[in-house]
Amino acid sequence: MDYDEIIAFHGHSCPGTALGYMVGKIVAERFGRSEDEEIVAIVENDSCSVDAVQCMTGCTFGKGNLIFRDHGKHVYTFFNRKSGDGIRIALKKPLDQLMKESGVTERSEMTERILEMDPYELFDVRDVSEKLPDEARIYGSVICAECGEPVSEHRARVRNGRIVCIPCFNR
Structure with a gap:
């Protein structure tokens, strides 16, 4: 190149x-x-x-x-x-x-x-000679209870028993 x-x-x-x-x-x-x-x-x-x-x-x-x-x-x-x-x-x-x-x-x-x-x-x-980083993983999505947008399940948070995305969690 x-x-x-x-x-x-x-x-x-x-x-x-x-x-x-x-x-x-x-x-x-x-x-x-x-x-x-x-x-x-x-x-x-x-x-x-x-x-x-x-x-x-x-x-x-x-x-x-x-x-x-x-x-x-x-x-x-x-x-x-x-x-x-x-x-x-x-x-x-x-x-x-x-x-x-x-x-x-x-x-x-x-x-x-x-x-x-x-x-x-x-x-x-x-x-x-370090440990190799893990290979990329594919995760499913869940729907944020507040904004309604899909979020990768490994990034979702739980607040008051509801699944939320990080931006909604931080509000």
Whole structure:
């Protein structure tokens, strides 16, 4: 997949999409691309980079093989379910430090710089041997007694003996 396809999916080019693209290159080299759920990604941020990671790796929220952990870090961990192998990819330096060291002031310039770099200059990559995340499960739906909308049964709550969705439960 080339970077233009990432831009088409995400909507614009920026340092975040470039970082995610480079993460994807490392994963492709190590595991290939996930056609179904054989590769699992755990992303620790919700930046533009994650859109590029989805495109490059085939890991998506809908398939359950893209897991978000809100740690605010450019850290990406991948597992291959078939082999059990895992890698952790962590940005070495903050983006503003990379910009300063590169002598660039514009984000568009930094994007180009990132795309020209060797991914291993940007990221620390190490093997990990953690427990693999569970495979995605399919749950049935129940109807919320307050709003009448279907809600996945594992997310439903009980209040006053009635099944309700999370938004209604929190009101």
